Amino acid sequence: xxEKKHLEELGKGSLLAFGEIFNGKLHPSAIEVLTPLKELGLxxxxxxxxxxxxxxxxxxxDLEVLKKSIADEVWMVCHQELVHFKDxxxxxxxxEIVKKTSPYGLFFPATSLGxxxxxxxxxxxxxxxxxxxxxxxxxxxxxxMARPTYGENIIAKLISKTTPVMATLSIGAFSPSYGERExxxxxxxxxxxxxxxxxxxxxxxxxxxxxxNRLSTAKVVVAGGRGLKSKENFKKLFELAQLLxxxxxxxxxxxxxxxxxxxxxxxxxxxTVRPKVYIGFGISGALQHxxxxxxxxxxxxxxxxxxxxxxxxxxxxxxxxxxxVLDLLIKKLKK
Amino acid sequence: MExxxxxxxxxxxxxxVKVDPVTHTLKRDSLELILNPPDRQAVEMAVRLKxxxxxxxxxxxxxxxxxxxxxxxxxxxxxxEMVLLSDRAFAGADTLATSYVLAEAIKKxxxxxLVLMGxxxxxxxxxxxxxxxxxxxxxxxxxxxxxxLKERNNWVVLRQTEYGEEELEVEPPFVASVLxxxxxxxxxxxxxxxxxxxxxxxxxxxxKDLGLSSEKLGLNGSPTQVVDVFEKKxxxxxxxxxxxxxxxxxxxxxxxxxxxxxxx
Ligand SMILES: Cc1cc2nc3c(=O)[nH]c(=O)nc-3n(C[C@H](O)[C@H](O)[C@H](O)COP(=O)(O)OP(=O)(O)OC[C@H]3O[C@@H](n4cnc5c(N)ncnc54)[C@H](O)[C@@H]3O)c2cc1C
Ligand SMILES: Cc1cc2nc3c(=O)[nH]c(=O)nc-3n(C[C@H](O)[C@H](O)[C@H](O)COP(=O)(O)OP(=O)(O)OC[C@H]3O[C@@H](n4cnc5c(N)ncnc54)[C@H](O)[C@@H]3O)c2cc1C
Numbered sequence: 001x002x003e004k005k006h007l008e009e010l011g012k013g014s015l016l017a018f019g020e021i022f023n024g025k026l027h028p029s030a031i032e033v034l035t036p037l038k039e040l041g042l043x044x045x046x047x048x049x050x051x052x053x054x055x056x057x058x059x060x061x062d063l064e065v066l067k068k069s070i071a072d073e074v075w076m077v078c079h080q081e082l083v084h085f086k087d088x089x090x091x092x093x094x095x096e097i098v099k100k101t102s103p104y105g106l107f108f109p110a111t112s113l114g115x116x117x118x119x120x121x122x123x124x125x126x127x128x129x130x131x132x133x134x135x136x137x138x139x140x141x142x143x144x145m146a147r148p149t150y151g152e153n154i155i156a157k158l159i160s161k162t163t164p165v166m167a168t169l170s171i172g173a174f175s176p177s178y179g180e181r182e183x184x185x186x187x188x189x190x191x192x193x194x195x196x197x198x199x200x201x202x203x204x205x206x207x208x209x210x211x212x213n214r215l216s217t218a219k220v221v222v223a224g225g226r227g228l229k230s231k232e233n234f235k236k237l238f239e240l241a242q243l244l245x246x247x248x249x250x251x252x253x254x255x256x257x258x259x260x261x262x263x264x265x266x267x268x269x270x271x272t273v274r275p276k277v278y279i280g281f282g283i284s285g286a287l288q289h290x291x292x293x294x295x296x297x298x299x300x301x302x303x304x305x306x307x308x309x310x311x312x313x314x315x316x317x318x319x320x321x322x323x324x325v326l327d328l329l330i331k332k333l334k335k
Numbered sequence: 336m337e338x339x340x341x342x343x344x345x346x347x348x349x350x351x352v353k354v355d356p357v358t359h360t361l362k363r364d365s366l367e368l369i370l371n372p373p374d375r376q377a378v379e380m381a382v383r384l385k386x387x388x389x390x391x392x393x394x395x396x397x398x399x400x401x402x403x404x405x406x407x408x409x410x411x412x413x414x415x416e417m418v419l420l421s422d423r424a425f426a427g428a429d430t431l432a433t434s435y436v437l438a439e440a441i442k443k444x445x446x447x448x449l450v451l452m453g454x455x456x457x458x459x460x461x462x463x464x465x466x467x468x469x470x471x472x473x474x475x476x477x478x479x480x481x482x483x484l485k486e487r488n489n490w491v492v493l494r495q496t497e498y499g500e501e502e503l504e505v506e507p508p509f510v511a512s513v514l515x516x517x518x519x520x521x522x523x524x525x526x527x528x529x530x531x532x533x534x535x536x537x538x539x540x541x542x543k544d545l546g547l548s549s550e551k552l553g554l555n556g557s558p559t560q561v562v563d564v565f566e567k568k569x570x571x572x573x574x575x576x577x578x579x580x581x582x583x584x585x586x587x588x589x590x591x592x593x594x595x596x597x598x599x
Contacts, residue, residue: 022498088475112496116478119463123434123470128558131461157563199475204502244596277594315573316590318583328584
């Protein structure tokens with residue numbers, strides 16, 4: 001049993017993070033976003049709290065994961081009406097928590113649910129919201145957030161003039177970390193007068209047939225860009241991936257071309273990877289892509305252009321035709 | 336007649352974006368505006384709803400007057416009415432300040448059944464405007480929408496997320512952002528409608544027309560602020576090899592071996 005607390009009894013001025021739970025399972029991003037928030041918390045002397053919404057504690061399957069997390073506290077809101085994700089209701093619950101506990105920061109993973117919720121709350125409370133942040137720091141006691149912007153290799157640093165500071169955090173941009181001390185768990189007792197109404201009714205749910213790929217945690221990533229020239233060439237990456245026990249990644253244009261599913265996209269709009277080895281075939285290395293792979297331990301670039309940014313960034317750059325190198329590599333590895 | 340409000344954004348054509356190396360601001364004069372590609376999906380959805388249920392479509396955008404051709408393009412595809420929200424005071428708006436203007440304008444267009452938007456823009460790419468606008472209007476919002484249909488008096492929405500597909504029943508009016516993969520076929524503008532729209536102008540509303548609070552507008556009304564913009568430079572840090580594919584592959588294989596990925 002976990003201790004139940006009224007909103008008024010919960011600590012004020014903390015850094016809150018939304019711990020996404022869907023059908024009783026915790027989204028891995030819940031653990032990832034705690035890493036930078038803990039650093040902020042230490043610098044700003046604020047507690048880090050993960051806030052989870054669920055229908056019933058009994059249906060939660062990842063309690064053990066949360067026990068190992070580096071959050072100082074975990075607040076669980078449990079109510080039958082939370083069994084399905086409903087944008088308006090979930091937002092109202094969080095808005096109530098914000099009103100009563102005056103947090104210093106409020107953060108969401110940039111998942112589809114996080115990106116649906118955070119702006120509703122920002123709109124309702126008239127707060128600034130920074131999108132797809134992949135770096136957080138403290139300058140003069142203020143939270144400064146960085147995100148890549150368009151115009152090739154430009155990064156913008158943003159602040160928010162309103163409190164709580166709000167941001168959605170890029171998925172995979174931060175590594176998970178675990179603590180020695182178990183967080184304190186509280187079940188949040190919402191006020192009597194809170195209405196659990198929603199204008200959305202979930203009639204049916206069909207889970208995705210395919211398993212989500214393991215790109216963000218892969219040890220080896222083989223990625224392809226426009227320099228591979230065709231879908232047929234791109235597909236060969238899957239063959240290479242099998243030989244190297246790797247996952248396949250891609251740049252945005254080739255996903256938009258339909259060479260591969262969008263969940264393989266690496267970068268600001270996709271996932272962040274940090275493998276031991278990353279091999280990029282025919283990828284120029286635009287900032288929007290490289291922010292998603294720059295922390296790879298060893299980077300290989302295959303490109304015809306010596307001046308391509310990824311070539312400059314690589315530990316090993318091979319100047320040549322990407323599909324020829326790919327073909328030959330697969331042939332040799334098969335031997 | 337029931338009405339759909341369709342929100343579209345003009346975005347710089349990819350490749351025409353230039354940053355002034357001195358001021359770090361966008362060079363506006365070199366910009367060529369196009370209809371935000373994900374908004375084409377919202378346009379298609381609006382026109383299909385119009386055909387199926389006899390709704391009227393009002394297309395609306397906040398932006399400088401050079402977005403008017405984009406409104407006309409959408410009229411050409413099937414919108415019935417065009418609205419431009421334009422004022423110097425709107426410049427530099429973040430998503431909250433943008434959503435404020437959109438929400439106030441949409442309020443004035445009541446009654447309407449739904450507001451359709453793209454999932455995200457290809458420039459700011461926050462995907463925040465649809466839910467933020469909905470919150471300001473006090474309406475439900477649903478993101479990642481694949482299909483909208485009407486069953487008698489109920490609106491039914493299919494939403495696609497990483498977890499799967501949800502079938503939702505939503506009380507109108509509501510705001511939906513449309514999935515970029517919603518439709519394979521996007522109809523082009525019709526010639527007849529393009530000719531017709533030549534003679535037409537959009538309704539234009541300024542901040543004053545809408546009775547907006549000046550402190551909530553544009554750059555000053557935006558809670559998020561850019562404090563620094565910098566360019567990331569890459570220094571060559573590794574080995575650069577040129578030669579025949581066989582030589583390159585040999586080298587790569589030896590590196591992969593060193594890293595313990597393969598064993599010969
Ligand atoms: C708001 C925004 C968000 C974005 N988000 C992302 C994101 O999350 N992820 C992402 O990847 N991109 C993103 N982009 C796009 C990004 O800016 C680049 O356009 C993209 O990463 C480039 O993809 P590419 O390297 O495949 O293509 P290109 O830039 O066209 O590069 C192709 C490369 O292949 C090389 N090449 C050509 N022929 C050969 C050959 N025969 N053999 C070998 N090499 C060859 C060329 O020299 C070139 O370097 C975003 C853009 C914007 C505006
Ligand atoms: C590189 C960059 C980074 C930015 N980062 C942030 C940030 O972190 N936080 C923030 O608050 N703002 C940010 N902004 C500002 C933001 O892009 C603008 O406020 C913009 O007006 C709307 O946001 P969006 O382009 O992200 O739209 P999105 O929310 O991605 O657009 C979704 C849909 O909303 C509708 N829509 C959007 N704008 C309009 C419009 N003007 N008229 C009609 N319909 C519209 C369209 O249907 C569109 O498809 C950033 C801008 C840039 C260029």
